[in-house]
Amino acid sequence: MSRRPPQTLELDEAQRAQLLPLLHEIVAAEGLSPKRLNRLQRRFPRPEGGLYSRSDLIHAWRELAGTGGLPRCEEREDVLLRLRRKPQRSASGVTPVSILTRPHPCPGECIFCPADVRMPKSYLADEPGAQRAEQNAFDPYLQTWTRLQTYWHTGHPTDKIELIILGGTWSFYPEHYQVWFIKRSFDALHDFGRGIDRRAEVLAALAAESALHPEAPRVNAQVDGRLMQRNYNQVVGEVWRGELQRSPVREYATWDELEAAHQENEAAACRCVGLVIETRPDHISEEEVLRVRRLGCTKVQIGIQSLNDAVLAANRRGHDVAATRRALRLLRRAGFKIHAHWMPNLYGSTPGEDVADFGRLFDDVDFRPDELKIYPCSLIESAELMQRHEDGSWRPYTHDELLDVLTACLRRTPEYCRLTRVIRDIPSTDIVVGNQLTNFRQIAEEELAQGGERSRDIRAREIRQRQVRAEELQLDEQRYRTSCSEEVFLQVITPERDIAAFLRLSLPTDAPLTAELRDAAMVREVHVYGQSLRLGEAAAGNAQHAGLGTRLLERAAVLARQAGYARLAVISATGTRDYYRRRGYVDGELYQWRDLAQEAAAT
Ligand code: SF4
Numbered sequence: 001m002s003r004r005p006p007q008t009l010e011l012d013e014a015q016r017a018q019l020l021p022l023l024h025e026i027v028a029a030e031g032l033s034p035k036r037l038n039r040l041q042r043r044f045p046r047p048e049g050g051l052y053s054r055s056d057l058i059h060a061w062r063e064l065a066g067t068g069g070l071p072r073c074e075e076r077e078d079v080l081l082r083l084r085r086k087p088q089r090s091a092s093g094v095t096p097v098s099i100l101t102r103p104h105p106c107p108g109e110c111i112f113c114p115a116d117v118r119m120p121k122s123y124l125a126d127e128p129g130a131q132r133a134e135q136n137a138f139d140p141y142l143q144t145w146t147r148l149q150t151y152w153h154t155g156h157p158t159d160k161i162e163l164i165i166l167g168g169t170w171s172f173y174p175e176h177y178q179v180w181f182i183k184r185s186f187d188a189l190h191d192f193g194r195g196i197d198r199r200a201e202v203l204a205a206l207a208a209e210s211a212l213h214p215e216a217p218r219v220n221a222q223v224d225g226r227l228m229q230r231n232y233n234q235v236v237g238e239v240w241r242g243e244l245q246r247s248p249v250r251e252y253a254t255w256d257e258l259e260a261a262h263q264e265n266e267a268a269a270c271r272c273v274g275l276v277i278e279t280r281p282d283h284i285s286e287e288e289v290l291r292v293r294r295l296g297c298t299k300v301q302i303g304i305q306s307l308n309d310a311v312l313a314a315n316r317r318g319h320d321v322a323a324t325r326r327a328l329r330l331l332r333r334a335g336f337k338i339h340a341h342w343m344p345n346l347y348g349s350t351p352g353e354d355v356a357d358f359g360r361l362f363d364d365v366d367f368r369p370d371e372l373k374i375y376p377c378s379l380i381e382s383a384e385l386m387q388r389h390e391d392g393s394w395r396p397y398t399h400d401e402l403l404d405v406l407t408a409c410l411r412r413t414p415e416y417c418r419l420t421r422v423i424r425d426i427p428s429t430d431i432v433v434g435n436q437l438t439n440f441r442q443i444a445e446e447e448l449a450q451g452g453e454r455s456r457d458i459r460a461r462e463i464r465q466r467q468v469r470a471e472e473l474q475l476d477e478q479r480y481r482t483s484c485s486e487e488v489f490l491q492v493i494t495p496e497r498d499i500a501a502f503l504r505l506s507l508p509t510d511a512p513l514t515a516e517l518r519d520a521a522m523v524r525e526v527h528v529y530g531q532s533l534r535l536g537e538a539a540a541g542n543a544q545h546a547g548l549g550t551r552l553l554e555r556a557a558v559l560a561r562q563a564g565y566a567r568l569a570v571i572s573a574t575g576t577r578d579y580y581r582r583r584g585y586v587d588g589e590l591y592q593w594r595d596l597a598q599e600a601a602a603t
Contacts, residue, residue: 011063018047019060020068026057027070032082058083058155084155088464092529094160094273097147098129101167101181102138105233108169108280109316110305111347111384112377114430115232120167124380126427129166140181141202144188148270160575161189162274166301171283171292180253182295186261186272186574193269209250232382255294262296262574271575274298276339281327282319286513289334293590298573299337299371302327306346307360307367314348316384325366329483333513335506335522335571335591339420340369344405345377345434347385347394351401355408362414366483370504370525373421374409376402376440379432389433396434406444410455415497416478416489416504418458461499463529473500475555484510488559490552501528503552507563516588519597520569521560526552553583557596566597 011019022044029036041051052060061079066072073080081087089095106113106121113122120138123130136142148158163185170178191198265272277292278301292300302324306312309320331338342361344354361367379389379396388394397405406422413419422441437443445455454460476497478489485506492501504524512518528549560568569591572580577592585592 011060014047015060016064016068018044019052019057020064020070022052022057023061023064023070026061026082027076027079029082037082054083054085054155055153058153080155086154090151090156092462092464092527093157094162095151095156095158096162096164097144097151098164098166099140099143099147099185100130100133100138101165101170101173101177103236104168104173105236106168107172107283108303108318109231110318111315111388112343112380113232113383114380115235115382117232117235121169121232123167124426124430126430127425137206139202139206140184141188142199144185145192145197145199148188148192158192158270160273161270162276163189163272164276166278169283170277170279171288172279176252178295179255179258180251182275183253183258183261186258186265189270189272190261190264190268205250258295265574266577268575271573272296273573273575275573276301278302280319281323284327284330286330289330289336290514290590293334293336293571296574297336298571299339300331301339301341301373302331304340304361304367304369305343306349307357307364308349308353311346311348311353311357315346325483328367328369329510330513332482332506332524333484333508333510333517335517335524335569337371337504337525337571338369339371339373340367341373341375343375343377344409345397345402347377347388351397351405354405358405358409359412362412362417365481368480368482368487369417371418371420372413373424374406374419375421375424376405376435378424378426378430379434380426380430381432386432399435402435402440403444403447406440407447410444410448410457410460411453413455413457414478414480415456415458415461415491416480416487419455420459456497458499458502461493461497463494463498463500466498468494468498468500475551477559484508486563488556490555492548492552499529501526501548501552503527503549503556505556505559507560507565514590516591516593517569519566520591520593521556521563521565521567522591523553523556523568523570526570528552549579550583557594561596561600566595567593568596569593 022040025040025044026032026037029040037054041057045051058080061083062073064070065076065079084090100123101120103117103120108121114124115121116124118125118134119130125131125134132147133143136146144163148161151158165181165185173181275295275297276299277295277297280303284302304324305315305317307321307324312320328338328340340361342358344351344358349357361369361372376397377385379385385394409422410419419441422444423435423438425438428436445460448454472494473492474495476491476493478491480487480489485508488505488507490503490505491499493499503526506522506524508517508520508522512520526549557568569588570580570585570593572585572592577587580592581587585594
């Protein structure tokens, strides 16, 4: 369910009369290409001149559906899909909202990492997401509300949100800040869903604070990677000292307040169906994974960067491969989805060593991430790597070297992993030297295709907006070992192995992290590519889509029972708790679970 945000204007009678025929054409069109839509926009211009924008049409469709002979929104969900900008953004049925924490010291001293002191560590001020964060003063409420508004105006769903919190090392921010940041993001979800806009109040509070602290220096200092008289932490410490001193006053929420926000989210119009933070391996401990779980997190982005101790040391990562092994094991034992970051072309590596390193990511049972971002090292002026480039001890790979490495990576990625990025989308103006092509994934995929190959990773196989018939889908099960579990990757696929839904089931072999997980197998992720299936099955007159996630869960329960587990736990997000309750799961402290033993005894 979506509601209209309060700033949306009512259409007047004259506008309705103009837009109705255009909407009728859009509804009636068989497969509306962007070119065809553009022709329709030209055929029905605004009387005062110019064309109706897509956002105008989206707004008009929401207002006028169900009137003047138009079908209701629920009858024709595909109409919004046709009008939506960048439809791939929410093609998985879940809309990602990425927000940034404010600048803050980072425990890492990685020589490749940008040191833009206007940003949280590793981000650059002219990246689009970073610009949005800065325009919103890094405030979680402003960022979340404003992003939801943009999605609403561009026709994306706002009912299922994956909240992705980016910036530096999450675990290094003060706890009160973390609790407050998530609580305020949830407040924005709830307000937006109810049509309430409190951004003016937040801006007024920020302005009042600035007036109270006129001595707080503005952020205009920069770090020069060649000189490094002062590093990021020193500059940020000085520049933001005023901010940090006052932070406990405004940037404070209690755990009780956060848990109340979690509960409110369970039945909210904008539900959080996934919560992601990013951190470093050496900041993961037993206590930390459980604390992060208590915050409501379901996925952790973690910088692995290299599986070679010498390369990690040369790049001053500040942790070794053993720390990565420990961290991934702990995260998996707690049921988190693991989204790793890995970097080729680091100082001290070579293309051949990178390809071997990538192989270890999946050959070694200690790693095997669920998702992966590949970020080839780029040279940024504020990074200490500038010195290694100037003395000739580091250079960026040539186009062909990078292509060789990335095609090898695509080839080696198994079906259970999702390659979310194959290159980091850094503005070319920030890259001092080296690759500036942001479509390198496409280039590498074309290279594979020339040899008759294709990527097997999840992202390359997602059905996205494609319609599929329910009868062509089949269930496929893949098993692989990790350091602490046997993993079962259940996927619903087409004959071409394109993926319509999947579930990650963990059968732990280690002792449980908490009493709550004793004798429990664990569902770590359920993902149904909703929009495409709804369309396909509606067209085929088949209502089975509603059961696809449930069928995967039932299969997981059967497998868990066969493997001897008494319970099946799930690492649910706040917004999916109700979904699991309706499928027989009960609430625990940090997880929800089904009692398989009791069910078996009752039958
Ligand atoms: S830990 Fe991450 S954010 Fe911190 S310096 Fe290293 S790469 Fe940058």
